[in-house]
Amino acid sequence: xxxKKFSIGIDIGGTNTTSGIVNxxxxxxxxxxxxxxxxxxxxxxxxxxxxxxxxxxxxxxxDEIKGIGAGAPNANYxxxxxxxxxxxxxxxxxxxxxxxxxxxxxxxxITNDANxxxxxxxxxxxxxxxxxxxxxxxxxxxxxxxxxxxxxxYGHDGFAGELGHVIAVRDGRLCNCGRRGCLERYSSATGIVxxxxxxxxxxxxxxxxxxxxxxxxxxxxxxxxxxxxxxxAALEGDPTATAIFDFTGRILGQTLADAxxxxxxxxxxxxxxxxxxxxxxxxxxxxxxxxNLLSIYKNKIDIIPSGLSERDAAILGAAALAxx
Amino acid sequence: xxxKKFSIGIDIGGTNTTSGIVNxxxxxxxxxxxxxxxxxxxxxxxxxxxxxxxxxxxxxxxDEIKGIGAGAPNANYxxxxxxxxxxxxxxxxxxxxxxxxxxxxxxxxITNDANxxxxxxxxxxxxxxxxxxxxxxxxxxxxxxxxxxxxxxYGHDGFAGELGHVIAVRDGRLCNCGRRGCLERYSSATGIVxxxxxxxxxxxxxxxxxxxxxxxxxxxxxxxxxxxxxxxAALEGDPTATAIFDFTGRILGQTLADAxxxxxxxxxxxxxxxxxxxxxxxxxxxxxxxxNLLSIYKNKIDIIPSGLSERDAAILGAAALAxx
Numbered sequence: 001x002x003x004k005k006f007s008i009g010i011d012i013g014g015t016n017t018t019s020g021i022v023n024x025x026x027x028x029x030x031x032x033x034x035x036x037x038x039x040x041x042x043x044x045x046x047x048x049x050x051x052x053x054x055x056x057x058x059x060x061x062x063d064e065i066k067g068i069g070a071g072a073p074n075a076n077y078x079x080x081x082x083x084x085x086x087x088x089x090x091x092x093x094x095x096x097x098x099x100x101x102x103x104x105x106x107x108x109x110i111t112n113d114a115n116x117x118x119x120x121x122x123x124x125x126x127x128x129x130x131x132x133x134x135x136x137x138x139x140x141x142x143x144x145x146x147x148x149x150x151x152x153x154y155g156h157d158g159f160a161g162e163l164g165h166v167i168a169v170r171d172g173r174l175c176n177c178g179r180r181g182c183l184e185r186y187s188s189a190t191g192i193v194x195x196x197x198x199x200x201x202x203x204x205x206x207x208x209x210x211x212x213x214x215x216x217x218x219x220x221x222x223x224x225x226x227x228x229x230x231x232x233a234a235l236e237g238d239p240t241a242t243a244i245f246d247f248t249g250r251i252l253g254q255t256l257a258d259a260x261x262x263x264x265x266x267x268x269x270x271x272x273x274x275x276x277x278x279x280x281x282x283x284x285x286x287x288x289x290x291x292n293l294l295s296i297y298k299n300k301i302d303i304i305p306s307g308l309s310e311r312d313a314a315i316l317g318a319a320a321l322a323x324x
Numbered sequence: 325x326x327x328k329k330f331s332i333g334i335d336i337g338g339t340n341t342t343s344g345i346v347n348x349x350x351x352x353x354x355x356x357x358x359x360x361x362x363x364x365x366x367x368x369x370x371x372x373x374x375x376x377x378x379x380x381x382x383x384x385x386x387d388e389i390k391g392i393g394a395g396a397p398n399a400n401y402x403x404x405x406x407x408x409x410x411x412x413x414x415x416x417x418x419x420x421x422x423x424x425x426x427x428x429x430x431x432x433x434i435t436n437d438a439n440x441x442x443x444x445x446x447x448x449x450x451x452x453x454x455x456x457x458x459x460x461x462x463x464x465x466x467x468x469x470x471x472x473x474x475x476x477x478y479g480h481d482g483f484a485g486e487l488g489h490v491i492a493v494r495d496g497r498l499c500n501c502g503r504r505g506c507l508e509r510y511s512s513a514t515g516i517v518x519x520x521x522x523x524x525x526x527x528x529x530x531x532x533x534x535x536x537x538x539x540x541x542x543x544x545x546x547x548x549x550x551x552x553x554x555x556x557a558a559l560e561g562d563p564t565a566t567a568i569f570d571f572t573g574r575i576l577g578q579t580l581a582d583a584x585x586x587x588x589x590x591x592x593x594x595x596x597x598x599x600x601x602x603x604x605x606x607x608x609x610x611x612x613x614x615x616n617l618l619s620i621y622k623n624k625i626d627i628i629p630s631g632l633s634e635r636d637a638a639i640l641g642a643a644a645l646a647x648x
Contacts, residue, residue, distance in 0.1 A: 083620070132480040146586065148479065153472040155588020156456040157624065160472070162585040165618045167578070170494065177618055254491070261486040262470065262586050264479020294489045294501055296407070300481065 004066040008057075008106070009319025010049060011113070012036060012072035014087030019049050021056055021065070022319035026124035028312060030056045037089040045090075046099045057104075067107040068100050069321025071116030071314060078158040080110055086176065087140075109321045113137070113314065114161060115152055117271055117306075118145025119324070120317025126269050126307030133265045134256075136163065138274035138281075142184035142191075148263050164188070168255045187252035189227035189273045196225045196244050203240065214238035231277040245277065249284025256285065257292035260301060271306035271313060278305070328390040332381075332430070333643025334373060335437070336360060336396035338411030343373050345380055345389070346643035350448035352636060354380045361413040366406075369414075370423045381428075391431040392424050393645025395440030395638060402482040404434055410500065411464075433645045437461070437638065438485060439476055441595055441630075442469025443648070444641025450593050450631030457589045458580075460487065462598035462605075466508035466515075472587050488512070492579045511576035513551035513597045520549045520568050527564065538562035555601040569601065573608025580609065581616035584625060595630035595637060602629070 006029070010019040013036060020031040032052035039045035057065060074085040080097025082088065100108035111119075118135035121127040127135070131150040137143040142164035146153040153160045164184035165177055172181030173194060185191050200219040207216040215233045219225055234241035256268060274281055286303050293301075308316060330353070334343040337360060344355035356376035363369035381389060398409035404421025406412065424432035435443075442459035445451040451459070455474040461467040466488035470477040477484045488508035489501055496505030497518060509515050524543040531540040539557045543549055558565035580592060598605055610627050617625075632640060 132484075148472060148477040148484070149475050151473050151475075153477075153587055155472065156590035157588055159620050160456075160586065160588035162588075162618060162620075166582045166585050167616070170578075179616070179618070254494075258490045258582075259586070261490050262484065262583070263477055264481055264484035264486075266480035292491070292503070294486060294503070296483050296486075 005064045006060050007066045007319045007322035008053065008068040008104070009315040009317070009322070010068065010070040010100075011116070011314035011318050012070060012075075012088075013113075013314075014073070014089075017045075017049065018315050019053055020315050020319070021053070021060055022316060024323070026316055028315060028319075029060070031315065032056075039089075042090050042094045042096065042099060046096075046103045050103045062106075065106060067109065067322040068104055069116070069318040069323075070096060070100060070108065070110045071113040071318040071321070072096065072110060073113060075110040075112045076158040077109070077111040077115070077154050080108075082110075107322075109324065111152075111154075111158075111321060112143070112161075113317075114143025115145040115154070116317035116321060117143070117313055118147055118152055118317070119320045120308060120313055121269055121271070121306060122147060123320035123323065124308060124316050125313070126304055127267065128307070130266050132263060134163075134259060134263065134268045136268060136270050137272040138188050138270060139272040140188065140190055142188045143272075146263055147265075153263075163255070163259060166255060166258075168251050183251065183255050187248050187255070187274075191251075192227050192230055192244060192248045192274060193225055195247050196230055199240060199244055199247075200225070211236060211238075215240050215244075227274055228276075231280060234277070234280045242280070245280040246284045248274075249281055249286075250288045252281075253285045253288025253290075254292050256289045256303075257294075257297075260289075260297050261294055264297065265301060267302040267304055269304055269306055271308075272310075275305055276310070329388045330384050331390045331643045331646035332377065332392040332428070333639040333641070333646070334392065334394040334424075335440070335638035335642050336394060336399075336412075337437075337638075338397070338413075341369070341373065342639050343377055344639050344643070345377070345384055346640060348647070350640055352639060353384070355639065356380075363413075366414050366418045366420065366423060370420075370427045374427045386430075389430060391433065391646040392428060393440070393642040393647075394420060394424060394432065394434045395437040395642040395645070396420065396434060397437060399434040399436045400482040401433070401435040401439070401478050404432075406434075431646075433648065435476075435478075435482075435645060436467070436485075437641075438467025439469040439478070440641035440645060441467070441637055442471055442476055442641070443644045444632060444637055445593055445595070445630060446471060447644035447647065448632060448640050449637070450628050451591065452631070454590050456587060458487075458583060458587065458592045460592060460594050461596040462512050462594060463596040464512065464514055466512045467596075470587055471589075477587075487579070487583060490579060490582075492575050507575065507579050511572050511579070511598075515575075516551050516554055516568060516572045516598060517549055519571050520554055523564060523568055523571075524549070535560060535562075539564050539568075551598055552600075555604060558601070558604045566604070569604040570608045572598075573605055573610075574612045576605075577609045577612025577614075578616050580613045580627075581618075581621075584613075584621050585618055588621065589625060591626040591628055593628055593630055595632075596634075599629055600634070
């Protein structure tokens with residue numbers, strides 16, 4: 001029997017859900033989008049995804065489709081359920097795998113979005129051929145997937161890889177999880193904005209002498225400070241923006257130095273909105289990680305940007321789950 | 325062909341080296357001891373181990389022996405070498421696997437002592453049947469082995485699992501590794517003595533009113549404070565000793581709460597000299613770990629003492645390597 005040619009990938013986000021059909025080379029053949037919050041129940045939501053894909057499945061041939069992979073916040077690989085997720089419109093435990101299998105009559109696998117990204121990166125991206133790496137998604141929060149011995153570490157209950165909730169600063173900033181000092185309160189799109197607010201609030205400099213596209217004049221003018229705005233200001237030579245990236249990279253680099261001592265990876269792959277700032281975030285992260293590494297790990301571990309485009313990564317990661 | 329019945333386990337420590345022949349049920353059939361530092365070179369050392377075991381090997385039958393497993397400080401599973409180890413008498417890189425294979429004409433596998441303990445615990449001890457757990461050895465230092473998906477995590481280069489060198493207290497106590505705040509400077513036989521010195525030095529209490537087997541009178545009398553001495557004082561109701569265990573368990577528990585977020589284990593197994601203090605160390609470790617856990621991990625993870633006697637664990641762990 002020939003191996004099946006296609007798989008279905010579904011990336012479920014708080015705002016948008018993207019689904020598509022992918023081949024074994026990582027080419028996305030069709031892609032469909034719906035708004036996650038438009039649906040009153042998970043069952044209606046799954047029905048809508050099916051409606052989007054039905055004609056494509058018939059076109060490519062149902063018998064040629066290996067299965068469905070879905071990445072979603074708080075999705076558990078073992079149980080097939082989504083635990084109550086603050087970012088999703090439905091607050092109950094969602095039996096997503098079962099809903100998908102019933103709707104599509106195909107085998108389904110689900111995992112959280114960070115793990116899906118790690119599998120996508122290993123199957124199609126920057127981690128191709130790697131057996132030990134850490135995948136980090138610097139989005140609204142900080143997600144992570146740890147691969148060791150060529151396998152994703154799910155842990156006993158499917159909840160491994162919560163690097164975003166490792167304590168980076170003891171008694172530090174209050175996190176949504178109710179604890180203090182979690183890494184994602186510092187090193188994420190949300191975290192860098194918190195740092196910017198702290199630094200800008202504490203600034204004693206005179207903004208009237210600065211170019212208007214620097215952060216202090218923007219902040220004093222009452223405009224919103226965003227992760228991409230900080231990147232723009234850094235590109236304009238704003239030293240405050242550079243200092244904000246330096247601090248963000250310091251906290252991330254220090255924590256990664258510890259993360260390395262757990263799994264001794266070949267590489268750490270950075271992905272997500274904040275990673276788009278390129279060297280502004282990569283350089284301080286590398287520098288502080290190296291400074292803090294135990295000597296046996298020094299000068300060995302690459303920190304590299306994702307090999308997949310932001311647009312494609314989530315759906316490829318989800319689709320890659322179905323090949324496993 | 326029948327599976328072979330025996331394996332050879334070798335536990336190499338800075339002071340003593342124990343070797344023996346073990347069966348598949350974890351029974352140690354013979355055991356031999358030599359002093360590690362008595363031998364000028366690693367080759368002489370391996371020759372001495374062979375001389376100890378030769379007649380036993382002939383007795384049990386060379387053809388019935390599956391292979392050799394050895395645990396040693398800084399031993400690397402992948403390269404088969406011991407990296408320069410502060411606790412060993414020889415300062416060069418030691419091609420231990422090759423030396424063993426040449427001397428015995430049997431296949432050999434080596435790993436560091438903490439990883440060997442993890443494999444021993446999984447094969448014969450408290451982690452039998454577990455696929456995800458963390459093994460922690462609280463000895464002179466703090467060693468660790470992480471098992472995920474039923475496999476030991478060696479990492480890209482064989483150096484994974486250095487929990488003793490995760491930063492538990494940022495800018496904390498100076499460690500032998502040259503960095504500050506490593507977990508093993510707090511939570512190990514060495515670390516608890518450092519804590520005792522700090523607390524006793526800072527004490528403003530009057531030791532003359534205390535029982536003479538409490539720590540402050542012992543310390544003021546100029547006697548050495550040891551890990552087992554702190555345990556004894558705690559048994560005598562010394563509140564300072566209890567406070568020392570509480571602090572040691574707090575630092576360990578906080579760090580374990582982070583460790584759980586990496587690999588989401590079913591259990592954490594404690595072994596080694598300091599673990600012998602039983603509930604004095606287990607209770608605060610559990611308490612502070614639970615207090616610091618992300619909610620999805622709360623009340624799920626057992627912290628349990630090793631299922632193997634201290635005397636047997638190292639050699640069983642080493643021998644278990646040979647079955648893999």
